[in-house]
Each structure stands twice: as C-alpha cells, then as structure tokens.
Amino acid sequence: MKLRLLFTIALIPFAASAGVGKISGPLAVQGQFVAKHFFSRTYDDTDRRDGNDFFRGGYEYDFSDEWVGEIGFNASNRYREDTQLKATTFELMRTTTRQNKGWWLSSSVIGGYSLNTDSGNDKALAKLRLQREEGALRLRFNTSLDREVGEDANADIVLGTNASAVYTITPHFKPALEWHADWGTTAHISSRDNQKHWAGPALYGDLFVFQNGSKLEYQTGYMFGLTDAAEDGVGVLVLDYRVQF
Numbered sequence: 001m002k003l004r005l006l007f008t009i010a011l012i013p014f015a016a017s018a019g020v021g022k023i024s025g026p027l028a029v030q031g032q033f034v035a036k037h038f039f040s041r042t043y044d045d046t047d048r049r050d051g052n053d054f055f056r057g058g059y060e061y062d063f064s065d066e067w068v069g070e071i072g073f074n075a076s077n078r079y080r081e082d083t084q085l086k087a088t089t090f091e092l093m094r095t096t097t098r099q100n101k102g103w104w105l106s107s108s109v110i111g112g113y114s115l116n117t118d119s120g121n122d123k124a125l126a127k128l129r130l131q132r133e134e135g136a137l138r139l140r141f142n143t144s145l146d147r148e149v150g151e152d153a154n155a156d157i158v159l160g161t162n163a164s165a166v167y168t169i170t171p172h173f174k175p176a177l178e179w180h181a182d183w184g185t186t187a188h189i190s191s192r193d194n195q196k197h198w199a200g201p202a203l204y205g206d207l208f209v210f211q212n213g214s215k216l217e218y219q220t221g222y223m224f225g226l227t228d229a230a231e232d233g234v235g236v237l238v239l240d241y242r243v244q245f
Contacts, residue, residue: 020180020198020223020234022056023140023164026108026129028068028095034060035241036072043233050231053077058089068093074114089114091125105132114146121148136168145186156185166204174204178221182230196230198223207239214243 022038038056042049058072070091077083091112097103112125123146130141142162148154160183166176182196183189202221209215219238225231 019160019182019196020236021142021160021162022219022238023142023162023178024129025131025140026093026095026106027098027131028062028065028093028108029244030062030065031245032060032062033243033245036060037239039237041235042231043235044225044231052231053083055083066095068095068108084118086118087114087116087123089125091127093127093129099131099133105130107131121150121153123147124149138164138166138168140164140166156187159183159186159189164202166202170205171209172205172207176202176204176221178202178223180223192227194229195227197226198230198234199226200224200233202236212243214241216241 020040022036036056036058038054040054042052044050053076055075056072058070060068060070062068070089070093072089072091073085074087074089075083075085089112091110093108093110095106095108097105097107099106108129110125110127110129112127114123114125116122125144125146127142127144132139140163144160145157147157161181162179164176164178166174168174177199178201179199180197184195189195200221200223202219204219205217207216207218217238217240219236219240221236223234223236225233
C-alpha cells in the first residue's frame with residue numbers, strides 16, 4: 001500500500017528549476033537553519049552562450065520534522081552584461097515519507113512563488129524530491145514545474161529534472177555523478193535536439209565542521225552538454241552553512 005501510494009505521488013507533475021541546479025534532499029530537521037549559495041558558469045564555443053553566470057542565494061528554516069520554509073534570490077550575468085537580480089522566490093516544503101519510517105524512499109512536495117524583479121511575469125512553482133539510501137550510496141531525484149502567472153502570462157508549463165548518485169567515502173569526500181535536464185514545456189516536449197541535457201562528475205562533502213556543531217558543506221562539479229541545445233559545459237559551486245538550534 002505504501003509503495004503504491006509513493007509511486008502515485010511520483011507521477012504527479014511536480015517539478016528543480018529547468019537547467020543545471022542544486023539537487024536537494026527531501027528531509028526536514030526541526031530547528032535547522034541553512035544559508036545557501038549556488039553559483040554556475042557556462043562554457044561554450046558560441047559567444048552568446050559562453051561566460052553566463054547564475055547565482056542563487058537563500059535561507060531555509062525547518063519549523064518541524066515535516067515543514068520547511070525558504071526564501072531565495074536569483075541573479076544572473078548574461079552575455080557579459082551587469083549582474084542583475086532576476087527574482088525572489090518563496091517556497092514551502094513538506095516531508096511526506098521517510099525511508100527510516102518503513103517507506104521504500106524519502107520524499108517531499110514543495111509549492112512556491114517566484115516574484116520577478118526584472119522584466120517578465122511572476123511564476124508559480126511546484127516540486128517533488130525523492131531520495132533513497134543504500135549503505136554509503138545516496139540516490140536523489142528532483143523534478144520541477146513552473147508556470148507564468150499574471151496578465152499576458154504564457155500558459156505553458158516548463159519541466160525540469162535533476163538526479164544524482166553520491167557515494168560517501170568520508171564525510172569530507174563524497175564523489176558523485178549528476179544529470180540535469182530542461183525538457184521544454186509539458187504541452188510540447190521538445191525533440192531531443194531542442195532539449196537541454198547535461199551530465200558529469202561532482203564532489204560533495206563537509207568543508208569545515210565548527211565546535212558548535214555547525215558546518216560548511218560544499219558541492220562542486222562540471223556538467224558536460226549532451227545535446228546541441230545545451231551549453232558545452234557548466235561549472236558549478238555550492239556552499240551551504242548549516243546550523244542546528
């Protein structure tokens with residue numbers, strides 16, 4: 001019964017923003033505060049697709065072992081223009097299943113709203129996060145949908161997925177493989193040549209563990225473009241400061 005319900009949840013069209021992004025876990029830990037920093041840069045032979053920077057900063061607080069609130073800020077530097085704040089996002093996550101409570105995997109659902117601070121419309125967001133652990137191996141899958149809202153909004157829903165396999169050797173050294181995809185819209189899934197897919201190696205771990213129990217975690221990697229529409233490569237750096245109250 002639990003397994004059937006879990007796969008029913010997985011088929012609901014929730015959706016990590018389309019493109020290369022951080023692959024997040026579904027578990028809430030009451031009293032936890034996280035300051036998040038994500039940075040990526042594109043590399044490509046085409047001038048307009050090379051050297052584009054994206055930054056997302058955010059703050060998360062876990063109100064309970066089920067509920068998490070987060071505020072985030074997205075900025076980008078495209079085509080070597082000045083860096084601009086693009087959007088402020090608000091998200092609420094609920095952990096729905098836990099592997100250590102008898103479920104086959106852990107999961108969470110997320111609803112959110114992205115307030116456009118540049119040109120364009122705001123967006124409604126929906127996401128699903130799945131995670132399964134087997135010994136030192138951790139598997140994660142994120143999927144996301146976003147849709148414009150407001151006057152003259154585009155009714156198409158944009159679909160993105162991200163997945164990772166992480167193997168823990170030590171808390172400081174966790175090699176990983178990641179895959180990221182931008183499928184286009186759910187109404188008109190693009191042909192493979194127009195989809196954006198990336199995959200590549202990554203490294204996770206604890207960079208510093210402080211005496212008060214807080215820690216600075218890192219993720220870094222390089223994603224290779226697998227389709228013509230994707231940039232040739234995307235470099236990624238994530239730094240999260242995590243503290244328990």
